[in-house]
Amino acid sequence: xxxxxxxxLNLWYGGFHALKDINSSFEANRITAIIxxxxxxxxxxLRVFNRMNDLIDxxxxxxxxxxxxxxxxxxxxxLVVLRKKVGMVFQRPNPFPLSIYENIVFAEKIHGExxxxxxxxxxxxxxxxxxxxxxxxxDKLNEPALKLSLEEKQRLCIARxxxxxxxxxxxxxxxxxxxxxxxxxxxxxxxELKNKYTIIIVTHNMQQAARVSDDTGFMLLGELIEFGxxxxxxxxxxxxxxxDYITGRYG
Amino acid sequence: xxxxxxxxxIAFFFLFLATLLIIIPVGLIVVVIIQKGLPAxxxxxxxxxxxxxxxxGGILPAIIxxxxxxxxxxxxxxxxxxxxxxxxxEYAKDNMLTRIIKLAIVNLAGVPSVVYGLFGLALFVVFxxxxxxxxxxxxxxxxxxxxxxxxxxxxxxxxxxxxxxxVSLSLGASKWQTTRHIVLPNALPGILTGTILGLGRAAGExxxxxxxxxxFYLPQLPKSIFDQAMALxxxxxxxxTQVPNVDEKVRYGTALVLLTLVLFMNLVAIIIxxxxxxxxxx
Numbered sequence: 001x002x003x004x005x006x007x008x009l010n011l012w013y014g015g016f017h018a019l020k021d022i023n024s025s026f027e028a029n030r031i032t033a034i035i036x037x038x039x040x041x042x043x044x045x046l047r048v049f050n051r052m053n054d055l056i057d058x059x060x061x062x063x064x065x066x067x068x069x070x071x072x073x074x075x076x077x078x079l080v081v082l083r084k085k086v087g088m089v090f091q092r093p094n095p096f097p098l099s100i101y102e103n104i105v106f107a108e109k110i111h112g113e114x115x116x117x118x119x120x121x122x123x124x125x126x127x128x129x130x131x132x133x134x135x136x137x138x139d140k141l142n143e144p145a146l147k148l149s150l151e152e153k154q155r156l157c158i159a160r161x162x163x164x165x166x167x168x169x170x171x172x173x174x175x176x177x178x179x180x181x182x183x184x185x186x187x188x189x190x191x192e193l194k195n196k197y198t199i200i201i202v203t204h205n206m207q208q209a210a211r212v213s214d215d216t217g218f219m220l221l222g223e224l225i226e227f228g229x230x231x232x233x234x235x236x237x238x239x240x241x242x243x244d245y246i247t248g249r250y251g
Numbered sequence: 252x253x254x255x256x257x258x259x260x261i262a263f264f265f266l267f268l269a270t271l272l273i274i275i276p277v278g279l280i281v282v283v284i285i286q287k288g289l290p291a292x293x294x295x296x297x298x299x300x301x302x303x304x305x306x307x308g309g310i311l312p313a314i315i316x317x318x319x320x321x322x323x324x325x326x327x328x329x330x331x332x333x334x335x336x337x338x339x340x341e342y343a344k345d346n347m348l349t350r351i352i353k354l355a356i357v358n359l360a361g362v363p364s365v366v367y368g369l370f371g372l373a374l375f376v377v378f379x380x381x382x383x384x385x386x387x388x389x390x391x392x393x394x395x396x397x398x399x400x401x402x403x404x405x406x407x408x409x410x411x412x413x414x415x416x417x418v419s420l421s422l423g424a425s426k427w428q429t430t431r432h433i434v435l436p437n438a439l440p441g442i443l444t445g446t447i448l449g450l451g452r453a454a455g456e457x458x459x460x461x462x463x464x465x466x467f468y469l470p471q472l473p474k475s476i477f478d479q480a481m482a483l484x485x486x487x488x489x490x491x492t493q494v495p496n497v498d499e500k501v502r503y504g505t506a507l508v509l510l511t512l513v514l515f516m517n518l519v520a521i522i523i524x525x526x527x528x529x530x531x532x533x
Binding site for chain 1: 414418419422433
């Protein structure tokens with residue numbers, strides 16, 4: 001089932017045409033990787049889905065992005081609702097300078113008036129279990145989140161995100177600041193999470209895309225060159241440019 | 252052959268000397284004032300009204316007056332300054348109006364304090380008919396420290412990493428919730444520091460209160476914000492130049508109290524900043 005569909009999506013930063021006629025379809029409960037060299041527009045595409053590009057002055061989009069049949073580029077879209085549904089994990093682990101507990105309940109606290117302590121405790125427990133951190137952290141929930149290791153921080157950020165109960169997880173190079181072992185464990189977590197969520201990951205690490213994703217899109221200079229099953233993209237690319245990129249002729 | 256280390260050492264020596272010279276005036280001021288003023292400090296000096304034409308007794312009305320003025324200035328200037336800082340750093344787009352506002356703030360900071368005094372006289376004392384009163388003086392001092400508070404608060408807000416705002420928004424928080432729950436708490440120490448430095452300045456200024464509040468001599472404490480009041484800097488000016496035969500130690504004692512008050516405020520600001528730096532983790 002297609003969760004997100006883009007139709008003739010174009011985006012400009014002022015005069016710069018950053019996304020050109022993107023037509024794609026992202027499936028629910030699968031991991032879709034978007035790969036491509038730096039500056040190809042992959043992060044920009046990711047940030048269309050939760051409208052984070054709105055924060056930048058002079059951005060203009062046209063075309064359609066349908067999430068469950070609703071065009072989110074519509075000016076009436078409630079960004080608060082959209083962003084609760086489509087969450088984002090960033091390149092650098094970025095917990096707030098609060099305790100582990102407070103990080104996870106942050107969104108719940110500002111959205112829900114008078115949520116009971118029991119309810120919050122429950123959210124913390126489920127979210128941390130969801131990212132396989134509960135056993136390690138259950139006795140130090142009140143310690144500052146900034147004391148954790150990079151990997152734990154990134155897991156905590158994912159926990160903070162799934163506490164909001166999103167449908168879609170957008171991951172913008174989530175492992176780029178982690179060491180190989182931590183990367184492997186976070187990838188393992190992603191495979192676990194795809195049972196519940198639709199995951200789109202942007203990465204410039206091709207091996208990671210090959211390891212973790214079900215579908216892959218290859219972007220170059222703002223165009224989506226090729227989109228399909230990961231196996232096919234990596235073993236029998238249909239486009240010369242995809243093949244050149246994957247075999248490392250440029251990148 | 253020239254020895255490069257020798258010229259370097261000579262250069263270092265002069266650089267160090269120039270820096271060392273900064274300590275001398277500060278040290279001398281503090282030493283002289285403590286030396287000459289300390290003998291005057293006793294309980295009566297701090298708790299009694301001035302007597303014998305201000306040649307004896309204490310300076311309580313001036314201390315209380317200054318505290319009233321500083322409090323009034325902060326009640327007025329902190330909310331306005333903080334709210335405009337939030338607007339400028341979080342909401343304002345970079346357009347003509349914003350640039351004009353920022354230019355106005357810079358200029359406001361450069362206005363000589365005596366001009367604030369005249370402005371306060373014209374607006375608050377005469378036009379709004381507040382008379383020479385604590386209210387007029389506080390408002391005048393408040394306007395004077397506004398640019399300090401706005402600048403310090405803007406800097407504090409802008410030093411909060413952009414990624415915090417980004418994450419908060421991406422979790423579905425509105426812009427205001429992000430400002431209120433994430434940006435503001437992390438900027439608070441910087442805002443407080445700026446505010447206290449502004450207060451220190453307000454406590455020490457004479458010119459803005461000259462026409463708006465300061466009384467030459469008042470034997471009782473002010474009863475309402477519409478009363479005139481004595482204030483430490485003006486009192487110091489009066490007993491130093493307007494009243495003959497005031498004992499030197501009374502003058503220096505008054506200066507010492509004023510200096511202590513201002514240095515104490517600065518010290519609080521330094522401690523807040525230090526504690527925050529130590530706990531700052533990003």
